[in-house]
Amino acid sequence: MAQKLDPWKSSEISDYSKLFEEFGISPFSDVLDEIPCPHKYMRRGLIFGHRGYEKITDAMKRRQPFVVLDGFMPTGKAHFGHKMVMDQIVWYQQQGAVAVVGMADREAHAVRELTWEECKRIGVEEYIISLIALGLQPENARLYFQSECQPVKDLAFEIGTKVNFSDMAAIYGFSGETHLAHMISVLTQGADILHSQLSVYEGPVPVVVPVGADQDPHIRLTRDVASKMNMFLIERRADQKTGLPYWSVRGKGAPEGALKTIEQNIRGVFGGGVGGGGGGTGSGVGGAGVLTKLSKEHLDIFGDISENELEEIVKNAELAHGGYAFIMPASTYHRFMSGLTGGKMSSSIPDSNIALSEDPKSAVKKIMKAKTGGCESAEEQRKNGGDFDKCSVYELYFFHLADDDEELLQIRVDCSSGNILCGECKKKAAGKMEAFLIDHQKKREEAYDKLPLFGIDYRRK
Numbered sequence: 001m002a003q004k005l006d007p008w009k010s011s012e013i014s015d016y017s018k019l020f021e022e023f024g025i026s027p028f029s030d031v032l033d034e035i036p037c038p039h040k041y042m043r044r045g046l047i048f049g050h051r052g053y054e055k056i057t058d059a060m061k062r063r064q065p066f067v068v069l070d071g072f073m074p075t076g077k078a079h080f081g082h083k084m085v086m087d088q089i090v091w092y093q094q095q096g097a098v099a100v101v102g103m104a105d106r107e108a109h110a111v112r113e114l115t116w117e118e119c120k121r122i123g124v125e126e127y128i129i130s131l132i133a134l135g136l137q138p139e140n141a142r143l144y145f146q147s148e149c150q151p152v153k154d155l156a157f158e159i160g161t162k163v164n165f166s167d168m169a170a171i172y173g174f175s176g177e178t179h180l181a182h183m184i185s186v187l188t189q190g191a192d193i194l195h196s197q198l199s200v201y202e203g204p205v206p207v208v209v210p211v212g213a214d215q216d217p218h219i220r221l222t223r224d225v226a227s228k229m230n231m232f233l234i235e236r237r238a239d240q241k242t243g244l245p246y247w248s249v250r251g252k253g254a255p256e257g258a259l260k261t262i263e264q265n266i267r268g269v270f271g272g273g274v275g276g277g278g279g280g281t282g283s284g285v286g287g288a289g290v291l292t293k294l295s296k297e298h299l300d301i302f303g304d305i306s307e308n309e310l311e312e313i314v315k316n317a318e319l320a321h322g323g324y325a326f327i328m329p330a331s332t333y334h335r336f337m338s339g340l341t342g343g344k345m346s347s348s349i350p351d352s353n354i355a356l357s358e359d360p361k362s363a364v365k366k367i368m369k370a371k372t373g374g375c376e377s378a379e380e381q382r383k384n385g386g387d388f389d390k391c392s393v394y395e396l397y398f399f400h401l402a403d404d405d406e407e408l409l410q411i412r413v414d415c416s417s418g419n420i421l422c423g424e425c426k427k428k429a430a431g432k433m434e435a436f437l438i439d440h441q442k443k444r445e446e447a448y449d450k451l452p453l454f455g456i457d458y459r460r461k
């Protein structure tokens with residue numbers, strides 16, 4: 001059965017590899033080697049897929065500006081699933097990205113019916129405070145609440161001109177019963193993802209959105225909308241007669257003269273060349289062997305010009321003519337941790353997860369009760385070893401508690417050889433967890449004083 005990704009139901013994904021074929025997500029392993037020093041989530045395959053990530057590796061390698069953008073729905077306690085996202089945001093900021101993080105209070109209000117006051121408190125005290133405690137720096141960071149960000153709300157409305165009810169129904173299964181505010185929250189998430197490219201903010205620079213696979217429907221919708229909102233479409237084509245490849249820039253209702261601007265700019269960059277027909281159509285030859293052919297709806301470009309060079313020229317022309325010039329937002333997808341009780345991690349099953357603000361002693365208890373891949377008896381386990389692949393405690397090490405790959409490998413070896421038994425192994429994990437939480441919660445306390453540095457005006461409740 002084809003699986004459906006639903007952002008509002010914590011559906012378990014049984015087979016991540018299916019997402020490649022069914023939804024056209026690309027394997028992250030394709031781009032891994034291009035990342036200067038990959039995060040442990042990347043090295044370990046926890047981040048398994050992406051869309052359009054090449055733009056990000058490119059920006060990182062060339063040290064060009066880029067943005068990491070994310071959103072959190074402020075509905076309850078931030079837990080270790082959220083920590084995965086926060087760790088990535090902090091990491092990208094350390095790699096030179098501007099971090100833009102929205103609190104999705106519109107979504108929480110519309111879908112989970114929280115009051116605006118609750119959204120604010122939870123957004124700051126659970127999510128923003130932990131994000132700062134995990135290392136987010138005030139320089140190159142912008143935090144906001146959807147409900148307080150006028151450009152986001154305006155852009156959401158504008159996005160609404162490109163999405164109709166049939167799209168919504170097809171992507172999310174929305175029906176006549178679905179509240180309009182729920183739909184608006186979807187448009188708002190699209191606006192979250194695209195707004196950093198507005199000229200009042202970071203402008204059109206590459207954006208990466210690290211999310212769990214359940215958020216992919218939003219990413220697909222937003223990428224689709226972004227290309228609809230842009231004035232130009234760049235396509236690689238082959239000449240019908242010669243089979244030679246060329247670029248075609250199509251103006252989709254672009255204002256008159258916009259294509260002409262692009263042609264002029266290409267000639268500007270690639271040497272003077274010979275001008276084409278003055279009447280708006282015709283062809284010209286650039287100095288570096290670039291030939292352009294302009295017609296009413298499109299501009300064809302033959303010769304030695306790279307996609308990046310062309311994109312840059314088209315972007316500038318689009319901006320000059322009042323367009324958005326959105327760069328397709330990139331995304332990555334990570335796996336979900338399973339719950340400590342086995343099965344899925346869910347905030348409705350308290351023992352299945354640990355909150356970042358949880359009492360360390362209670363966290364220790366949860367780990368000591370957790371489901372492992374151990375055997376019935378100690379004797380049997382010494383003989384046959386444990387099954388770390390089915391163990392929620394091993395997952396804790398894998399995702400969070402063992403930064404060092406060597407250390408992780410040692411745990412695997414000790415487990416599968418029966419060298420270590422679950423009791424001892426859990427105790428070790430619990431000890432690490434306790435130490436982490438004590439330290440994190442100390443940093444959380446300190447983070448309150450840093451809120452003004454992030455432009456957040458908040459009095460603690």
Ligand code: TRP
Pocket residue numbers: 007069070071072073102104107188189192193209211215
């Ligand atoms: N819908 C996301 C969630 O439930 C939150 C979110 C809102 C978001 N805006 C976003 C995620 C923009 C990524 C990018 O967790």
Ligand code: SF4
Pocket residue numbers: 372373374386387388391392393394411414415416420421422423425426
């Ligand atoms: Fe899990 Fe550790 Fe037991 Fe292995 S020994 S099954 S990793 S708790």
